[in-house]
Amino acid sequence: MSSLIQGTSFTSEPDARGHFGPFGGRFVPETLVPALDELARRYEEARTDPEFLAEFDRHLQEYVGRPTPLTFAENLTNELGGAKIYLKREDLCHTGAHKINNTIGQILLARKMGKPRIIAETGAGQHGVATATVCAKFGYQCCVYMGAEDVKRQRLNVFRMQLLGAEVRPVESGTKTLKDATNEALRDWVTNVADTHYIIGSVVGPHPYPAMVRDFQSVIGRETRAQMIERTGRLPDVVLACVGGGSNAMGMFHPFVSDESVRLIGVEAAGDGIGTERHAATLSLGRPGVLHGSLTYLLQDVHGQIAEAHSVSAGLDYPGVGPEHSSLKDRGRAEYAAVNDEEALDALQWVSRREGILPALETAHAFAELRKLAPTMSPDQTIVVCFSGRGDKDVEAVAERLGGFQL
Amino acid sequence: MSRLQSCFDALHDRNEAALVVFVTAGDPFPGETWKVIKTIADAGADIIELGIPFSDPLADGPVIQASSMRALEAGVTPPSVLDDVRAARDAGVEVPIVLMGSWNPVMQFGMAEFAAAAASAGADATILTDLSPDEAEEWKVASTAEGLDTIFLIAPTSTQVRMDMVRPLAGGFIYCVSRTGITGMHDNVSNGIADLVENIRTNIPGVPVCVGFGISQPEHVRAVAQVADGAVVGSRIVQQLHETKSLDVLAETVASLKAATKR
């Protein structure tokens, strides 16, 4: 059965103009609007085109390695002594994170649109790697914008992208992180829109990106839903995912949105702590505003200048969030928690030692929340954690935070 | 009649195009932007675009981005920009003043509140580069209530459908983006600009068309003046003002650009 046809039938949002309630929409310089119109039209065609869907599914199977397993986390479950814990293993996707589900979908669309050049932004480098990967496979020229600060934090992924044949352009403007890389990618797109497709890496940006990226990522939730029913005979009680831009969470949540019994919990990065000024807890502490083409919760000052986000995790270090999350929050359909750097670093080591799986720093945020939540639940209940990516890329950064390598 | 309309009428009678000059509020003289505005007006510019700095502008090139950052660091805010407009009016500046910026600062100020405050400070119109017409209906209503014109962008990529969408919302003038890309300086005026302006005039009749993005030299202004109602110069002025910090140099540059608008 085709992934996208199923994937898009879970909710009626967004409307034709890309609005999720009051959020989303399209706030971009006029030059880009025709390109967004074309993208929306091509995507509309593609998601009901059996050939496109079959090809998408085939690459997800043969190249990405889907379906990814659902792992029962026996040791975590026993230690926490509450709900049974399952892990949806997106870390086992080719390239080590969920990001490639989206880049496969978008490169196939770029091919339909006949655009030979690809650009992307990246924070942790995972989306950059996933984009460089599909560009290598499908024969595209690839340019990845990455904040100069993140280039330092995620050196390994910079070299990976270069090995894959991509050009990595460090961004020196603004705060030199994901927000600025996204600005620079959008400016490149405004300039080179005739021959360039912009592969956005999360459920952010102007319409149709938030809906399109969600649909490509919803394979996560769809597989999870089927696997949980097969394994436990029913739906999970809670699904838990970390939220940067929100694509792994949205991909996980989407197929469960109309299952009212399932609690959807997103976990943001609280950086130094939500009582401080250094955090990335956009939904917990932000206010609605417009950034990168859509209306959504943002970290900003009273005059609407975008604030700097802070997190040990480069992939969560973003002052915005996907507009559909803003809508899910305001409707009360999803809840959002925030955990700080220390808790995430702790959780990373804990999961590594107990389960023998090294999570990405982003993913570790979901586990820090899991530690608080699972003990409050009963053994006949279940939680699924979206294991969004593996932590190899973070080893150097974590070692630094923990006081260096000990040999 | 609005200030912008009488401005274009008078220019038409003199067979001149408008020289539109952009500067960022607060850069390089925080609190004394009115002097910059007055210098530009006295040197012959017909319309002034005053930039409201934003931390994350999508349509701006490196020169104006850097200028915005300096202004923000100097403490410029939307209320202080409106103070600059008021100070310029108090100093006797009569030319139309157009506020140019991104949507979020206006949204956070409050849509109706901003329209009222801008009009009462003496501004004539706004250009909000990321407020696409698709999202602009409420802003149009709020602006119209205060007699503020809403200026929209048309780009080389704009289709018939886009022009149809802009038509009922457009006021003041149409900002014709001369090339796909961001603001900045280029060596020449892009080809095809005459056709684009013609296309806009056919589809959005009765609204003057000014061409901007990439225009920096008198010969660019001269070329644009032959086909459009006005030419916008931004990055060159901003860069020069930053480097020289001289109002005399500014006045000379504006005068040389203005001379090129006579047909």
Ligand SMILES: Cc1ncc(COP(=O)(O)O)c(C=O)c1O
């Ligand atoms: C492993 C992993 N998880 C999560 C994220 C956060 O992105 P999103 O919220 O879009 O899933 C990233 C981003 O780089 C990531 O690499």
